[in-house]
Amino acid sequence: MTPGGGAPRPRRRTRWAPAAALLVLAPLCAEYITGYDTSTGDLLALTAGLVVFVPLYGAPALLIREIARRLGVRWPGILALTAAFGVLQAGVVDQSLFSASYRDIGYWDDMLLPTYVAPLGLGGYTSMVFLVGHAVWSYGVPIALVEPLSPALSRRPWLRRPGLVVTAALYLAAAALVLSDHLRTEKDHASGAQVAGALVAAALLVAFALTVGRRRAGPPRDAAVPSPFVVGALSLVAALVFNLVPESWAGVAAGLAVLAVAASCVARLALSRRWGGGHVVALATGALVARAVIGFFAVPLGDVGPVAKYAHNTVFLVGAGLLGMLAARRARSVPRTMPAPPDLAQADGGKGGAPA
Secondary structure: OOOOOOOOOOOHHHHHHHHHHHHHHHHHHHHHOOOOOOOOOOHHHHHHHHHHHHHHHHHHHHHHHHHHHHHOOOHHHHHHHHHHHHHHHHHHHOOHHHOOOHHHOOOHHHHHHHHEEOOOOEEHHHHHHHHHHHHHHHHHHHHHHHHHHOHHHOOOOOOOHHHHHHHHHHHHHHHHHHHHHHHHHOOOOOOHHHHHHHHHHHHHHHHHHHOHHHOOOOOOEOOOOOOHHHHHHHHHHHHHHHHHOOOOHHHHHHHHHHHHHHHHHHHHHOOEOOOOHHHHHHHHHHHHHHHHHHHOOOOOOOOOOHHHHHHHHHHHHHHHHHHHHHHHHHHOOOOOOOOOOOOHHHHOOOOOOOOO
């Protein structure tokens, strides 16, 4: 017990562990799990890439998580925040959302042109897969799987204000580096209107997260819910279907339908008192395993041999499954109810304070 009679104060290094795990897991889910790039199967290149990808993807994931736990933002709001960062990443930072020939990728036209909307300068299919990909796999899934690894800290802030400032600065530096490289090496740049539109969309998503995203959708009910295993299996199927829809308007319609049905079902089930952390982990694990499976069908850029490619895919598939099982085991100790937002002064240095 602390001198004041409260709960023992967690050690600083204990809080750093989940923060560091999230910083690393986010770029693995965002960039490496499908093995689409020239670095596929190259351990040295993959490790070196983390120098940029950790601040580019891990820092936003950590900031989203910290904002949510400090302000009492629930999962609908968390996903709105992940979508906001997805818009910033694809629309402003690397500008792939508005590019007609990104990185000279050979199959870019096949993804873009069938659903290209000329007045907006973007493709319907690419917009869907880029934004959902970032919202779900770059940020949402890593947060959902890392939090339960430390059950006692899963609903508490991990960083103090200096840590938040450093994390934000790292993200801004990485984003500036990627944007500078894009402007220097790519011929298609987003227009001022496109950048402004992306910023407005991101701002609206943040506003939703901090208002509607903090409210409970309805009173809790004592309704039956499927087991986490069933939830995970359904999540796996839904994610596979989403990732395999054709690059056409029919594919866009199918993808949006999958998202709508999944969101509706989860929102309804989450109102039950029987819905818990294990179900959230199951959702995230199913989505992550599906992404790893899709990687076996991806054709990497550059000259990547079959041994390197399939070894890469196998390692990430096994890793996704093991991480999901570990998170599911730890999730049994995660509180079922959302606590009140912590006192910020206390979280930033008072009793129970987080590390810098």
